[in-house]
Amino acid sequence: MSRRYDSRTTIFSPEGRLYQVEYAMEAISNAGASMGMLAKDGVVLVAEKKITSKLLDSKAVGVRKEKMYKLDDHIACSVAGITADANILINICRLAAQRYYFAYQEPIPVEQLVQSVCDTKQGYTQFGGQRPFGVSILYAGWDEHYGFQLYQSDPSGNYGGWKAAAIGAGHAAATNLLKTDYKDDITLAEAVPLLVRVLSKAMDTSLAVDKVEIATLSKDPATGKVIYKQYEAPEITPLIEAANADKAAAASS
């Protein structure tokens, strides 16, 4: 019976649901996981890459970054869902950030960027007859109004500010783990290994260097500038080894 209301994205079902939006969220639950955690002195994002193959050219730019993207000097994001859809949204985010800077000569406050992208996403659930974007995004940013922030948006155009969030495969399990493990005054140095451990626990397979992306947003104590850092293999390896060891120890005990 619900089939009758599926083909049009922009109408309600009799029970008052938007099926296309729900199906989009289903698509994302099958995609590579992304998680974020807010610390006192920064934000960390980790993600599981789904596209791994010996044949991938590791020197080509697009390969290393499948999940994490810089939106402006002070904002980065991690995506989960249909990669091609995500690319469009990331471009929209970047445009929004630069348009704001052009008008005001100041960096866009993080929440305003999230709001403007979410307004776009909402449009695809209400008019135009086009399907929604099959992407959820975690935004990590810093601005002078609210300091470090972590936001999550989904295909409906809803967003929320979070202390820790997980999207993509295993997000329900990861969210549960985050609820127990997170503490309010955590530092970035503590948050990074913690989030990697949560990722490994929520994944079926054990982590490998070419399957994980890690990025942090923090401030340089000397200059006060916001730094976006994507971890390279030598930095990722010890973190995932520790997480895999933890997981093995927990499984055997």
Next chain:
Amino acid sequence: MDYLMGIKGPDFVMVCSDTQAAHSVISIKHDEDKIVPLDSHKMFGIAGEAGDRVNFSEFVIANVKLYALRNSTELSTSSVAHFTRGELAKALRSSPYHCNLLLAGYDEKVGPSLYWMDYLATLNKINTGGTGYGAMFVLSLFDKLWHPNLTEAEAVDMMEQGIAEVKRRLVVAPPHYIIKIIDKNGIRTVKTV
């Protein structure tokens, strides 16, 4: 024939404008306030073509208010200055706004600032400046008198000297003026002359 001058001190900004509204050679109104508030700590002094200056300043004020309501936070003086300049620039090559502006504001983190804008979308951050015929006589006088540790009383005295100079030397000098100030407590009228 509008007279508009601004002075920035270490913890305040002062703007003086004449209060005459003229239509060709007739003075319609003697108490037209050309210094309009944007919010509690920012104001525009506006000079130029009668319709444009009111229309443009009201447009900017509405946008500033909308931003504050949408985002639960106020724009800084610097961002308002750049936004305003951007709007002047956008309209410049189709239907320009023929107005010159002084933007005066006080931000908690930055302190006082004074911006000068003209109808060609020029933007400058200044310590002293102004627009119109009157500015011609008064800019060099202010250059001589201004120093970084100006007090409010010294600034008022500077403004009054400027007004006196304009009345002495400008052929059709406006008769009445208003002086306003912004400091950490907000906008206040100092005096009318």
